[in-house]
Amino acid sequence: MSRHMRTGDAEALRPLLLAGDHLPSELDSDEGEIIFDRSASNIKREAGGSANRRLTYEEAVEEAGFGLFHWLLLVVCGWANASDAVEILCVSFLLPTARCDLLLSSSDMGLLTASIFLGMMVGGYMWGYLADQRGRRRVLVVSLTVNGVFGALASVAPWFWLFLLLRFISGIGVGGSIPVIFSYFSEFMPRLRRGAMISALATFWMAGNILAAGLAWLVIPRTWARFSLGKLDFQSWRLFVVLCSVPSLTSALLFGLLMPESPKFLMEAGREKEAIHVFRLMFELNMKGRGKAFPEFGLCTSSRQRGELEEYGTWGSCRERLASVLKKGLEPMKQMFRGSLKSRSITLLIIFYCISFSYYGLWMWFPELFARVEDGGSPCANVSLPSPLRNQSCYPVKTAVYVEGFVVAASNLPGNIFTILVMDSTGGKALLSCSLVVSSLSVFLIYVVQTRDQSLLLSCVFSGVSVIAWNALDVVGTELYPTQLRSSALGFFTGVGRVAAITGNVVFGKLVDTNCAVPVLLVSALLMTGGLVALLLPQTRQTELT
Incomplete structure (x- = not known):
């Protein structure tokens, strides 16, 4: 009581x-x-x-109405979602030039793109669990701050290993904000508008993608952005990294100063x-x-109390308290794989792995693949020996790489608009399955085509269709679990997705120079698998949040 x-x-x-x-x-x-x-x-x-x-x-949300508050909430949460996209995708845009200054091989670039996902894997479940126990808003402020501060610090790292470490810590912050943002946002929404509004929130990922591509296009090729900072040669790509941290820091301020706690969480508490x-x-x-x-x-508030965590500090040895905290922290995971939640959890685990391996494995390497087809041909046709550690062709920077990245990012728009319009009437399950299957076919054709323009066109198709799958997954994920498990579940599955993203980037880094066809065709096969498995999910269209 x-x-x-x-x-x-x-x-x-x-x-x-x-x-x-x-x-x-x-x-x-x-x-x-x-x-x-x-x-x-x-x-x-x-x-x-x-x-x-x-x-x-649900009745209280209906009494509160729908209007200005929800649109302001969409802007604030959307900006936070965009900041996560900027922080994740900025690495892919700096690779073509940073590889020269940091002396990177293709394997090193694979590790670099994987580092932020490793941080997200570590932070996802941890932040999600804390959000379920301590509140959504507080966790968002802290995780977004960690993301922005360490992302900015990476810009002055003179060595590859330090840059890698700082990107990892930044990833820990991103791992908290992504799942918690969607839990927080969904818990303010009336039932009949939830699907469309969550789809609108997911659209801001495209905005972040476009922002990252646009900044890369404007900043990295410019010679005026290069200067000396002590012994550090501050190249334009380092300024780009600093600018990419600004959205996260401003989002933390907005949540800390303006936004209330989730009313659903408060009722549960x-x-x-x-x-x-x-x-x-x-x-x-x-x-x-x-x-x-x-x-x-x-x-009608919950009869449960949320004071369990305070109990651990009042009794027992340090080891006993640690064991108790770990046991409590793993309890949400046990509930996810028990009873009626078990089958949907296993299904989502497979889907998250398939889509994350495929999307991030391919997307993070798009600028590098486009750079390899600058003179024409398909991405896998111009396979050469592994690039040397210092490739003088990095300068002058080829702006066409960033123009193509910007075009592919903008191609998300039709998919986002389509999702917003049909999500509430069609439901996330059907959209998720169909979009994954079509994405699989588009990736297969990227491997088959033989010209640069065809590669760009199919990359745009992949971008526009795959975003429908992500939006549908965001909606379905928030509706399949009750409040006290929602952030923990999303954090766990995003952690699974980060393992897949790490695997995908390492596979691309190892094989892109010697056997490009293997990772590209593997991406196509996994997307098809995820699309078929999605048919096993329950229908959640316009369901009430529990």
Whole structure:
């Protein structure tokens, strides 16, 4: 029972909460927890007071309306999503020039592109678990700050190993913000608009992609951006790295200064007064200028308490406390693979691995592949011996590489618009499966074609279609798990995706010089596998968040 709940409220709900065996649970019975009881909605208060009814989360969201607050939320969360895209993809754009200054082989470039994904793998589940326990907003502020600060510091790293380490730490921050942003955003959305709005949020990844490509195009080829910083020759690509950290830092400030905590999380934590305050803020912004008064109501908060983590510091040895924390931290993962959640978790695991290996393995190498077809031909036709550590052809920088990267990034737009328009009517499952299958065919044709223009066209098709799969996966992932598992689950699956992304980049780095066909055809096969496995997921169209 919420510690904020008045005596009358407690008396009204005590019979319902004590009769746990007769209440519908949002999880299987073996998980032993009731998220919230929908049957408690609209209970009249016996002790009087300001609220004469009690609402579930979905009912309270509907009462708060839809309008200005949600569009402001979309902009703030979207900018954070774009900042993650910039931080991840900036490495791919600096490879053609940074390889000269850092003396990189193709294998080194594979490690560099993999480093941020290794950090995301480490940070994904950790931040997701903390977000489920401590709140979405706090974790977003910290993770975005880690991302921006260490991303900027990487710009002055004089050695490859230090640059690699700083990119890894930056990746830890990215690993927290990506899954938590979608959990946080979805928990403000009314049910009938959730699919379209999450799709709109995912569209900002394209904006970040375009921003990264545009910055690379404007900054890296320019000689004015090069100067000496002590003993460090500060090349234009280093300035590009600094600029790529700005979106993350500004996002951290926006969340820290402007945004409230998720009302769904507050209800699950039993913090009724704080949740009502957030709903009031939503209502006042959404109804601004309409002269409507905020309807007074109470909330059906969870009977669970979230004070477990504090208990570990009060008893036992350091080893016992550490064991307790680890056991508690692994509990969400156990719940994900138990009962009715088991099959969907295994299915999502396969899909995340297939799409992450394929998308990031191919996407991070697009600028390098385009550089290899500068004089015409397909990406795998101009395979040569491994490039030397110092390749003088890096300078002057060929701007066509960045122009093509910008075009491919912009080709996401049709897929994003299509997703926004049809997500709520079609559902994420069908879009996910179809887009993965079409993406598979486009990658196969990239290998088959023989001209530079055909390679660019099919790369644009891959970009525009694969983004539909990512958007659908963002929607489905938030709707398949209850609130106390949502961020942990998304963090876990993004961690799985990072393992796949690391594998994909290492495979490309090892084989792109000697046998380019193997990674390209492997990408096509994995996308096809993911598309077929997606048919096993349950339909979640316009479902209520639990």
